[in-house]
Amino acid sequence: MQVTAARPKIVVSGGGRGVVGHAGTRLLADVADATGLTSAFGDALACLRQRQSGHDPGRVAVDLAVMLADGGEAIADLAVLRDQAALFGAVASDPTAWRVLSGMDAAALTRLRQARASARELAWAQTIECRGSLPGSTAAGVPVPGLVLDVDASIVVCHSEKQSATRTWKMTFGFHPLFCFLDGTREALSGLLREGRAGSNTTADHITVLDQALAQIPDTHRYGTEILVRADSAGCTHGFLAHIRGLRAHGVNARFSVGVAITEPVREAIRSTTARIGALDRAGELRDGAEICEITGRLPAELRSAYPEGTRFIVRRERPHPGAQLSLFDTIEGMRHQVMAADTPVGGGSIQYLEARHRAHARVEDRIRTGKDTGFSLFPSRVFAINQAWLELALTGIDLIAWTQYLLLDGELAAVEPKKLRYRLLHVAARITRTARRTRLRVAEGWPWAADLVTAFERLAALPQPIT
Secondary structure (H helix, E strand, O other): OOOOOOOOOOOOOOOOOOEEOOHHHHHHHHHHHHOOHHHHHHHHOHHHOOOOOOOOHHHHHHHHHHHHHOOOOOHHHHHHHHOOHHHHOOOOOHHHHHHHHHOOOHHHHHHHHHHHHHHHHHHHHHHHHHHOOOOOEEEOOEEEOOEEEEEEEOOEEOOOOOOOOEEOOOOOEEEOOEEEEEOOOOEEEEEEOOEOOOOOOOHHHHHHHHHHHHHHOOHHHHOOOOEEEEEOHHHOOHHHHHHHHHHHHHOOOEEEEEEEOOOHHHHHHHHOOOOOEEEEOOOOOEEEEEEEEEOHHHOOHHHHOOOOOOOEEEEEEEOOOOOOOOOHHHHHHOOEEEEEEEOOOOOOOOHHHHHHHHHHHHHHHHHHHHHHHHHHOOOOOOOHHHHHHHHHHHHHHHHHHHHHHHHHOOHHHHOOOHHHHHHHHHOOOEEEEEEOOEEEEEEOOOOOOHHHHHHHHHHHHOOOOOOO
């Protein structure tokens, strides 16, 4: 009989001194300072300051973003930062935070977005100087040139009555926000809070979110880099695709890759096609049971003319996995079919690569899922404007995590999802002491990721700063 060792007996008491929790979260607050986000937010919200001796509204907004990045879900969770003044400094009370949120009107949100763009420009410049390049996107095991923007929507369920929360197309109740993420860096470029009944394929909303996302990209990258916009079939509207094509007239080298609804003309084109080749998996190897082919030339001319010139149509079919949602056409054919449209010209990659590149759009589902763990799964107010401001700060928190990872961390920690990053690095306890007018933070010697945290703070201190 094997005996399991018992845990050591402990006696618990309060009164411990010099011990702080969430020590790694200080990284996020310092990254906000090092990228100029705190000062930019201060300038953006300066008009909300009621008295000079009070809390800086910009600093309050940054503290809220740090709290959300740390896993907080409500304004009351600011207490985790507030009750550790030796680590986080003076943090505003809950009523003060509420006043700052309620004071953010549309003009203030515009200034916040401009502040985020300014901080992003510095963060990217620091990354390129320290790391050589920004993290990029990959498809089928090869790099995707330029920047890849993923647009997608998601439902956020509300459990109480809130302004503009309505019945959704999934028969739930809540909001239906639309987002744009940068695939390579996992940054949240833009988000639009919408009522629950907002349409999935609303052209105006897609254009708004894309334009706000492009405004977040520094000029040197927006105008000097290939930009691929990916979306599912909700983004396959003629107005949205025409808008993406029209960006080239303004110096933005944008192209699209979107899902396409399978209508009767598309079904006929699929049935008439026999020239199929094997599809690729994420590693660039042939995927068992999956085939692709291009059907551009088999589609009616009137259908092709409704899309921007040069649009190509690629269909993928594979054996359905258990639980796959099949249409009647899929059931009859015995295979699951998906169609995508892209305006990448011939010579821009094989159809295998183009299809694998589009299929990587599925990563945006992970970005939204983790984003719901970083602030926008719960909205705090009955007032829609306050919830809009909350969403903007949640996007800021997602950016702080992304900047921390690709600026300061290596290996697995640079790629883990926020939940694991919190569990391993952000929520670690440490001892804080003050000697010789210096505050020292000492992480437990046996903590497996103590060295990573120390290295991150060292890199943070060495980040280059703009000359003023």
